[in-house]
Amino acid sequence: MxxxxxxxxxxxxxxxxxxxxxxxxxxxxxxxLSFLVAFFESIYLKSGNEEWKKITKFWMTLFGINxxxxxxxxxxxxxxxxxxxxxxxxxxxxxxxxxxxxxxxxAFFLEATFFAVMFFGxxxxxxxxxxxxxxxxxxxxxxxxxxxxxxxxxxxxxxxMAFNPDKARFEMQNIWDVFLSPVAISKFVHATSSSxxxxxxxxxxxxxxxxxxxxxQKMAKRSMAVxxxxxxxxxxxVAINGDESAYSVAQRQPMKLAAMExxxxxxxxxxxxxxxxxxxxxxxxxxxxxxxxxxxxxxLLSLLATRDFNGFVPGINDLVAGNPAQNIIGANERVAxxxxxxxxxxGYKEAKGRGDAAGAAAALAxxxxxxxxxxxGYLKNxxxxxxxxxATFYSFHIMVVLGSLFILLFxxxxxxxxxxxxxxxxxxxxxxxxxLFFGYVASQAGWVVAEVGRQPWAIQNLLPVGVAxxxxxxxxxxxxFFIFLILFTTLLIAEIGxxxxxxxxxxxx
Numbered sequence: 001m002x003x004x005x006x007x008x009x010x011x012x013x014x015x016x017x018x019x020x021x022x023x024x025x026x027x028x029x030x031x032x033l034s035f036l037v038a039f040f041e042s043i044y045l046k047s048g049n050e051e052w053k054k055i056t057k058f059w060m061t062l063f064g065i066n067x068x069x070x071x072x073x074x075x076x077x078x079x080x081x082x083x084x085x086x087x088x089x090x091x092x093x094x095x096x097x098x099x100x101x102x103x104x105x106x107a108f109f110l111e112a113t114f115f116a117v118m119f120f121g122x123x124x125x126x127x128x129x130x131x132x133x134x135x136x137x138x139x140x141x142x143x144x145x146x147x148x149x150x151x152x153x154x155x156x157x158x159x160x161m162a163f164n165p166d167k168a169r170f171e172m173q174n175i176w177d178v179f180l181s182p183v184a185i186s187k188f189v190h191a192t193s194s195s196x197x198x199x200x201x202x203x204x205x206x207x208x209x210x211x212x213x214x215x216x217q218k219m220a221k222r223s224m225a226v227x228x229x230x231x232x233x234x235x236x237x238v239a240i241n242g243d244e245s246a247y248s249v250a251q252r253q254p255m256k257l258a259a260m261e262x263x264x265x266x267x268x269x270x271x272x273x274x275x276x277x278x279x280x281x282x283x284x285x286x287x288x289x290x291x292x293x294x295x296x297x298x299x300l301l302s303l304l305a306t307r308d309f310n311g312f313v314p315g316i317n318d319l320v321a322g323n324p325a326q327n328i329i330g331a332n333e334r335v336a337x338x339x340x341x342x343x344x345x346x347g348y349k350e351a352k353g354r355g356d357a358a359g360a361a362a363a364l365a366x367x368x369x370x371x372x373x374x375x376x377g378y379l380k381n382x383x384x385x386x387x388x389x390x391a392t393f394y395s396f397h398i399m400v401v402l403g404s405l406f407i408l409l410f411x412x413x414x415x416x417x418x419x420x421x422x423x424x425x426x427x428x429x430x431x432x433x434x435x436l437f438f439g440y441v442a443s444q445a446g447w448v449v450a451e452v453g454r455q456p457w458a459i460q461n462l463l464p465v466g467v468a469x470x471x472x473x474x475x476x477x478x479x480x481f482f483i484f485l486i487l488f489t490t491l492l493i494a495e496i497g498x499x500x501x502x503x504x505x506x507x508x509x
């Protein structure tokens with residue numbers, strides 16, 4: 001039975017990851033391209049140049065194709081909280097449901113209402129109202145993302161709630177603590193600004209393709225100019241916000257940071273890994289080297305995590321076994337405390353059920369003492385609190401390296417646009433085209449870091465995924481996994497096919 005539950009949890013995780021990663025193919029382009037379309041139309045309204053209207057309509061069409069298909073995966077993703085994670089929905093539905101409800105009622109309707117005007121109102125409403133509608137679609141799209149990311153931020157850093165031992169549920173205490181959580185705000189800013197980069201690379205890549213094909217060159221150069229400026233500003237902002245995000249992770253999810261850097265043994269003046277190949281034989285607590293080969297920047301990880309070159313950054317070993325010298329309570333001790341909390345909670349319910357008020361009070365007092373480690377009580381041991389290190393480490397460094405290269409690309413494109421020879425820069429245009437695909441790689445890698453890096457937790461330190469999952473047969477989840485795999489792949493192929501057809505037609509249509 002235990003193996004069956006384990007299998008169900010793994011399949012549920014795989015299905016949710018599949019849906020989320022397919023959904024995130026569509027979302028970044030929606031978030032960023034909506035603003036780029038608004039910029040294009042703003043230039044058209046201000047200049048009165050019909051060429052900018054053609055540019056706006058072309059990119060708006062591609063935005064609409066992406067938006068329509070992205071909605072389908074998003075709806076399925078929300079349903080999976082009930083189908084795959086019913087225990088999660090029961091235990092935290094009061095809190096997690098609030099931002100999702102606001103997203104549906106406010107942001108989605110704002111977005112959907114003006115979406116129709118944006119697409120079908122060109123000759124039916126005034127130019128100014130049409131531009132207003134386009135901007136409202138951009139704002140609405142990003143507001144939708146904001147509420148989703150607030151919910152995700154709460155999972156990373158649960159706040160504003162209390163555990164009800166009678167109902168075994170986490171209940172909302174302060175909605176503003178949830179909405180204004182520093183982690184939620186940081187996630188929203190980082191996710192949306194990185195999505196702007198994906199959209200900028202999308203416009204840049206297709207425009208570069210036009211230049212390589214010697215088609216629509218004036219339109220391509222104008223689109224590239226706006227996209228390169230937009231992408232460069234977003235890239236610089238992501239770099240700054242990424243530093244703040246890493247600091248937030250260091251303070252609230254130190255195990256994730258240790259996995260991101262492949263850091264097993266904590267130290268003062270910890271080095272930041274610029275490049276590294278992990279040692280696959282390395283395990284928690286052994287004496288083997290962390291890397292087969294690496295290049296490190298001395299002191300920079302301490303500066304990133306503590307704002308001090310000589311600050312102490314805990315490694316995986318410290319976070320599992322504990323480090324009294326640094327006042328770090330290890331996961332091993334927290335697992336022991338958590339098991340006391342789980343037993344006390346069961347004892348409280350049993351005593352209350354048989355009318356033993358004194359026994360219930362004693363059990364509740366014990367539970368209150370250890371409830372901060374309740375989630376750890378469901379883990380087998382302290383090592384179970386370690387996320388998949390290789391997936392987290394490589395995803396993080398792929399994201400950082402690609403993000404740095406994107407900055408260089410935007411600068412080079414702007415330089416040659418200003419110089420007036422961009423159409424002759426074959427290598428640069430080829431790089432711009434291929435960067436379109438690497439933008440998606442970096443975006444997906446960022447989500448792997450965020451979600452895989454916090455495993456095994458559905459809610460950080462409070463609810464492991466094994467407890468959050470729906471207790472059903474694994475065969476049911478396996479069947480729907482492959483159904484969704486076929487469905488989402490079909491949708492993706494359909495989107496690519498429609499977009500390729502539209503790109504071949506070009507802006508003249």
